[in-house]
Amino acid sequence: MRLHKTILIASAFVLAAPAGAVAAEYTVTQKGKKFSPNLLNIVVGDSVKFVNDDKHRHNIYSRTEGHNLRVRKQQQGESNSRTFTEAGTIRVRCAIHPKMRLTINVR
Secondary structure, eight states: OOOHHHHHHHHHHTTTSSTSOOOEEEEEEEEEEEESEEEEOOOOOOOEEEOOOOOOOOEEEEETTTOOOOEEEOOTTTTTEEOSOOEEEEEESSSSSSTTTEEEEOO
């Protein structure tokens, strides 16, 4: 009986753990000289995988203060992941194709 109570109490703590305690990975593709999606809402600790599905090379960067992001010369078929450790709004661009824009909101 005592073991049964211990298991029930332990289960209650596990179920009460905050939602989102496990970091998520989101995928952003690059195709047709566009980011897809072009708006992403994530939480601190989540990561974003940038996948180049385009026939063109891309150079992903952000100069948003406090959120320096740089993926240099990403070739077709390559992918790179970045984990976001601080809240904020990050504006992401491609240095080769300036019309490529992505906004990542990290809360």
